[in-house]
Amino acid sequence: xxxxxxxxxxxxxxxxxxxxxxxxxxxxxxFSDQDRARFFALGPDLLSQPxxxxxxxxxxxHNGALLGIIMLxxxxxxTALVLGILRRAx
Numbered sequence: 001x002x003x004x005x006x007x008x009x010x011x012x013x014x015x016x017x018x019x020x021x022x023x024x025x026x027x028x029x030x031f032s033d034q035d036r037a038r039f040f041a042l043g044p045d046l047l048s049q050p051x052x053x054x055x056x057x058x059x060x061x062h063n064g065a066l067l068g069i070i071m072l073x074x075x076x077x078x079t080a081l082v083l084g085i086l087r088r089a090x
Contacts, residue, residue, distance in 0.1 A: 005083075006079065006080040006083035006084060006087075007080055007084075009076070009079075009080065010076055010077065010079075010080040013072075013076050014073070014076070017069060017072065017073065021069065024065075
């Protein structure tokens, strides 16, 4: 049963991080214009409005948050793997 505890923690924390990322995306307007988003792959000439470019400070903040989320997920995955290896070895 202890072997599964590490994976349950991984799934639980991943779920929490996913929910927080969704809430962040909803609050910052990432899903606000779905009609326009489907044409991005077709080219810039089909867009009716110019894309707003975020300020450098906001870009740094978003990049830092993304890097933090990635590092958190990698550390959780590493912890789960170490727990699995230790469980199997001991």
